[in-house]
Amino acid sequence: MSAAFLASGIAAAASFDCGKAASATEKRICASPRLSSMDTQLTALYQKRATGADAAAWRDDQRAWLRERNQCSDAACLARVYGERLVVLENGAGPFDWQGKWWRVDASGQYGSALTISKVSPRSMQFAFDAFAGANSGALEGNAAFGADQAAHYTGNASDATQNCALTFTRKLNRIEVAQKGDWGDCGAGAGVLFEGTYVAAAQDPNAKADLLKLGVVKTAEQDDAIRKLLGSDYDALVATAGSVGEGSVAAGMPGVTVVSAFVRGIACDTKSTVMYDASGHYWVALWSPQPQSGKGGTSITELRYYTNVAADKKKLPGPIAAQRNQVCPSEQEVVRMMP
Structure with missing residues (x-):
């Protein structure tokens, strides 16, 4: 997707013309039919997002993603960031609702995590994680309180040895960003299992098969x-x-x-x-x-x-x-x- 596409502020342009590809990133995309197809698909999905009341926020979000994309130095990195962005754009199209089933965006297929949120009130919400890293797994559930920053905050307790674990749940457009303080052991999970990451709402795991x-x-x-x-x-x-x-x-x-x-x-x-x-x-x-x-x-x-x-x-x-x-x-x- 070209910078001109975003600079125009109009979500009605096609993906960039490979005949005018200038950057190393654009040239890598044009050299790969697979990446070119992903770029075209992503453009169409973004166009649907960048309309309505959140249009400006989605344009800012896409610019931030493009900066991340442009840091890739090979096709493997591009395939990964495109794959994960497609999951973000494809899911959670309706009005945002904390309550429901959420899935961590994970192109690898090795670090999946499901998040269930329930009993949402103006003050707090209940959450339950079920995550894995390879063959290791981890689960965590508790109550997160909403703060003045509109994010939900959780701190563990000594009774289950999670007192050094802290989680912050922040809404970002159609998704939830989970930040974690404390390592896997602090949060009561198996080796290498973390709960942090980007989560999208879906009835079942929306991540595509890894390759x-x-x-x-x-x-x-x-x-x-x-x-x-x-x-x-x-x-x-x-x-x-x-x-x-x-x-x-x-x-x-x-x-x-x-x-x-x-x-x-x-x-x-x-x-x-x-x-x-x-x-x-x-x-x-x-x-x-x-x-x-x-x-x-x-x-x-x-x-x-x-x-x-x-x-x-x-x-x-x-x-x-x-x-x-x-x-x-x-x-x-x-x-x-x-x-x-």
């Missing part, structure tokens, strides 16, 4: 599409391992090959992955997952499923993946399965 591009495992939509085709039905299982994604590094002994490892917080020893790729469209993927059957002596099994589109490597693991063999949970046995 490798939004998660930062790969850098382009073309790479994401290629791995999706290579793995088939295992693609979703691969995405599900990307709770914590490492920085891409150069593969030892394989010049020009990038290695990205990922795992799920709380079950990292047997739910993890390694993705390798180069600029020529070659891919090597290792996906570890626990299996329901038991091995010899009743030992649990973790299966390493290996995929590649490099014919010469179909029957052998590349060095960076081979180096991670047998690093599963202590009570588990690793079994390798070479995928066709």
